[in-house]
Amino acid sequence: MGDHFAAAVRQFRLRAGLTQEALSDRSGVSVSTIRGMETGTRRNPQLASVRRLATALDLQPSELDELLATAAGVAEPAAIPVPRQLPAPPTPFVGRRHDLDRLDSALRPDAATGVVICTLVGTGGVGKSWLALEWAHRNADRFPDGQLFVDLQGFSPDSDPMDPAVALRGFLDTLGVEPERIPLAPHAQAALFRSLVADKRMLVVLDNAADTAQVTSLLPGAGTSAVVVTSRNQLSGLLTGQGAHHLSVDILTDAEAHALLAARLGAERLRTEAAAAAAAAAELLSLCGGFPLALSIIAGRAYLDPQLSLADVADELRRDTLDVLDDADPAASLPAALSLSHHALTGEEAEVFGLLAIAPGPDIASAAANSLTGRGQSRSRAVLRRLEQASLIGRDAAGRYRMHDLVRRYAAGAHDLADDVRTAALRRVLDHYTHTANAGALLLDTHRPPIELAPPVPGCQPEGLPDIPAAMDWFDAEHHNLLAAQQAAATQALHRTAWQLAWALNDFHYRKGHRHHQLAVWQNAVDSAAQLPEPGTQIIAYRLLGRAHVMLGHHPEAIAALNRALALSEQQDDRALQAQAHYTLASVWPDDRGALEHAQRALGLYQHLEEPIAEADALNAVGWYSARLGEHDAARVHCQAALALYRRHQDVNGEAQTLDSLGLIDHRTGNHRHAVRYYLDALGIYRHLDNIFEIADTLERLGHPYVALGNRDQARAVWREARDLYRRQGRDDEAEQLTERLDDRS
Template identity: 55%
Template sequence: MVEIRLLGEVAVVVAGRLVDLGPARQRCVWAALAVDVNHVVPVRRLVERVWGEDAPDRVRATLLSYVSRLRQALADADGVALVRRSGGYLLAVDQSAVDLCRFRELWAHARAAEDAGAVALLSEALELWRGEPLTGVAGQWAEDERERLRRERPAAEHDLVDARQRTGRDDGLVPLLAARVVEHPLDERVAAQYLLALHRAGRSADALGHYRLFRARLVEELGTDPGGRLQQLHQRILDADSTLTVTTPTTPTTPTTQSTSTTPIDGVTAVVAVPRQLPAAPPHFTGRNPELATITSLVDGTSGGRTVVISAIAGTGGVGKTWLALTWANQWAERFPGGQLFVDLHGFSPTEQPLTPDAALYGFLTALGTSPERIPVELDTRAALYRSLVADRRMLIVLDNAATSDQVEPLLPGGQASTVLITSRRTLHRLVTRHGAHGLGLDVLTDTEAHALLAHRLGPRRLTDEPAAASDLLAFCQGFPLALGILTARAHTDPDLPLANLAAELRDHGIDALDDADPTTSLPAVLSWSLRGLTPDQRTVFALLGVAPGPDIGLPAAANLAGLPERETRAALRALVDASLIDLGPDGRYAMHNLVRAYATAHAHTLPEDVRLAALRRVVDFYLHTADAAGHLTAPHTASIRPAPPAPDVRPHPLPDQVSAMAWLNTEHPHLLAAQQTAAAHHRHDTVWHIAQTLSALHMRRGHVHDDLAVWQAALDAAAHLADPAKQIRAHRRTGVALTRLGRPEEAVDHLHRALALAGRHHDTDQQAGGHLALAGVWDRLGDARQALEHAGRGLDLFRALDEPVQVANALNSVGWYAARLGDHDTARDHCQAALALHRRHQDHLGEAHTLDSLGYLAHQAGDHREAVRHYEQAVTLRRTLGDSYEVANTLDSAGHPYAALGDHERARAVWREALELYRVQGRHTDAERVRRQLGG
């Protein structure tokens, strides 16, 4: 199903999904075709509509591009086509899919219909209007077209009033026409309708008074008397003409605002009015089209006209919940002839306590026409009266800023015709389970929406004049509407204030730059109100999340941070999610917006220092000891120095096997990096060193070479404060290895020589052997395979003396590799086969994969390409199993050559394409460029 909307925000909806129509001019192209649906619009006219009469010739190419993009956007929309015709373009679609065409068709049918049918047809036609026509389309043509459409709507509205008055459907007309006579003060048709509505509502004196005012205005401004029709109506009202009153309406009527009809309820006689309590629509509302469409679809999609409760326009303070509710409510207010009620429940107010339900009901009942002395005292009776008054009326009720379900439930209407919009910072679960409420969680603005808001408030030129500063403001706010609103208000009130000054203030002061003496325009103050109703433990957890290392957090880490059992921690986190202070992602991890996190961080520094420091110690130790266990599972044959046991209040996450260990390391990688930084900031030097060690295997296998260098440089700085020389030696060696991988061999040599010198001074043979193997890799990078072979041989001799079979196997493979590089195939083969046997005997799959790779290279160099392919394929299989994507890329790169030599060019291309993609992901641009050349050849 396709909907093409022009009577409001220009949009296309396909099967309930909003289609992205692209940038402003492209959207204008769409509108320029849609207003003339199924008619050819000449290119010249299309260009004039979009770019104006003085458009340069080159825009025709741009027009072609826009049409092409629109076709792509509508590719999955059945029944819609953008067709090229001689001299122009045509939008082909069933006209009933276009709201403008449908509106005009219904209006035309209404003019030929009987009065009762005309009411139904005109009501349906006017419900198609969603606001200002062609919203989102700029330019002179759009403004002219908008003006033409603006004239059509009131004409249809006047026809509807005439039809309703002919059939006696006068319900709600007095307040409606009271507003229209203000909008059209000299329109005799509207004046006549208002006089008749007042007379039928029992307010003949008011009708005659309005006629006198209207006649005086006509005489004063136009120098003429009212026309004959209005004069005749005036005389008939003076004569109390009984034929003006329709005594038997065709449908039951709902009492109007000033109706004198009464409803007895539990002994109370209530006069029912039609309230219009909605505040005005927000003036700078931007975006939110999917959310607006969701609300509309929920209201449209309810079967049987049952009450719709949209409880969870929920989100953190300042995210724009009220703006969304009021924007939708104002767009669709006319769909609710029974009236609109609005109340701010002050659930999160800086100066007021939450409004009680009985106080809110008192306001609703008086708005509905109940005399104050007739309003019951008891809450239940008061709520029953309210439900009875609205039971048969189609009303919109907006309950803004609700605190709890208890506050809201008595305000839910009876009957089956009303719609309720509720905004709250909390997710009101009971409304969902007990009342079938629909949830709509509100997130921050998208980048496009945030930019549009900034441009709308400040003007596009101000942004283009300072693009860097504008980007800084957007990056800091990250789509947070209140933050954007505060900044744009400051910039708007001071047009000479450079945006760069605002950006500098944000950099210097962070969230404090968004503080203000007025709590409603202070982001820290607005966020602080969300802490109301939280327990002390929940507030502490919120504050500690602000200082937790990493971008988000899982439940086990959060439990260690809080020092609580997982069950209690989960409950606290759920409360923070319900309060819209944090988000629970589909992966089960908890995160918060950067500005909310900045507020939480500031709040954390109000906690006692020992509480904050103990929490950081626990969570950092949690990451360290879980990562240490993961390291032993993923690299069981790698020698490591174990950290001291964790404190009794630290509970590392259990990891049953190598697969779960690698998965945990992948997920927690950014948090381990952040944990190392936290440890360094608190001078926990031993922890800094051990975190670097636990990350080595992951960094080697995933190709995180830059991260590997960073953690080992931090470990090297920490090792200077430690008494253990082995840690300094390893830090120098690992720093050298990381530099080698980054293609910086000259720097690597310096660190590796330092490692060797320290190892020799402290008689650490194991580190001497490892240092020689690392130096072999550097010399290989420098193109000196002979020097590399010499260092590999020294490493082999030292490991043999230590009787470490796995390390001997690694060294044998290194000697074999460098011998192969020098063309000594016999030596290479002997050493590599010996290495392979040792690795398999000790089940060292990582070393086995390395050796198979060497044997593949050796076989290829010897011309045995099938044997090379066999070894390479075995190596790739092992490396994939181990999650060693860094070396998978290398082996695939190498395997392409024997495939090509065998004439299997398709397979060669396939492995090179995969290697190329891995190189790109790993940031190995030199390798990627080399493989790209291989593919080109």
């Protein structure tokens, strides 16, 4: 370093054409001092002398910085205290065990890689700074050369983001660099900072960074230091350019949120309010959704007003969430915290942020978001990526976007969407769900008479579903959104859409055993169908509402709905709808003889309608009820005729139902091996169709011929599987009956 400084002084003097004596005369620095500087024998050049020399040599600012930085390296550093700049640790701090472990792993010193960097990223108020400071205090002893901290104010409510040069100057001051030794150029200051910490083991905490550019000059260049950066933005430049580790900070778990609320309120407060406090605390936790800042605001409100019960706080929060979480102090206001991220968005990004808030359901897939925004796949993806980078939305492993409930409430009011923009976006996303669901429904039952849909509105892009597994996967992923979409359609008086969504969900609900959802969507559909001019929609709605009641064992309600469907179909003289009503009435009739009569009436009507699949349905129903009445020969004839029709028209679902019926007939007539074969064939089809409702019933029936053949272990195995499926579907009575049968060792 000394030789380099000496060479620099000689170079500058010779370039200026000055002898040592002339330079001494011009600068006032003694000749002996200049000679010492030029030979490198003077190890501690006085900075005042260096500055006088620089003036005499007419150095440019960058040349002066070079000379000063070199001189600073030559000078003996003054003794300074080890910096301990960390603010006080958060109190109370609860949970985050997994995140602390991840930080331990990410910031483990590694001589091979040098400086390690970890970014903590999440939305405002989620607890990034708390986590960073908690880890920093727990691990302070790992950094004997000190800890540096700066709040970069990247999202401050009352100031612009801090100029990194200001933060850098603060670090240099802390490290004992005298003002006259600090270079003028920012890049030279950064170089000096890196030189000073190069051989040290330090922790640098950069809180609330706005972007990568604000951080890069504050990073050590070598050694075994560690850097923790918190931000609402993802700082992808640090990941790609610096190899930083990325840690996404999410909301608290239910247990952690409860612990934080209890720690803030105090155990005595909870004991005083006893049982009422427990219920109110549970509601507060639900309304705050694991958001640390929201929980802290609520706890502070309750703490400052001991006369305010937790039930009162919960009631206020339920009625006007964001107002309760607001405060004149921006540091204690969730809306203020969120507004800082919102204000950083472009107009287009802010509009999409507002549109996501009105999308039905708890999350949204990329394809549905394309329709919601109406911007096309490429542009929509770019805007969503920006919102994700700003930590206003999250994306899971399946690529689905989700917005925290509190962020959604803020977004719904923060961006004032024009009525026509809001209405058009909702129409596009509802059409997306309706058209995609309709296509999926027709895949699940290729013989089902289709309903007529208007073309999708401009900007709507329905998804293509290639086969049954893809359709079932899509329905599974979108189920809650489809339910919310139907409710939104009904609320917006889009009654045709509400009815169409119920129709499209029918087979999926049946296969998956979603009996309560099935009932709910058809109750909505009956109300919407009443507002439509076509009587057929109302008849279908009543019939399928009756079927939904059948699945839940609501026999009086089912019969009432089905009789209504039958009466309306007779008024319209619609024999197909009459046949459907009789066919469904058979499934709910309280005695098998009456059920058989309804099935026979349905068959008689279908045989004159040229609807082979519907005729096969009725044939199988007549066979089933005949078997239950002990009329096995007639039962077999009807079921074999149904099977032939199903196979001729390639209706595999109907084929499985009839194979199941033939299994029952053979079991009841003592042909147990044939019964097992029929049941197994039916199960193979049902498993391919992912029809767990029928799988459970067929498994239950399969156990009986196994017992008759002495295969009790096989019987118990299929009954256990059936019981588990019943439980998954909420069919508790059936599950309990099988549990009792399995517990019976006789």
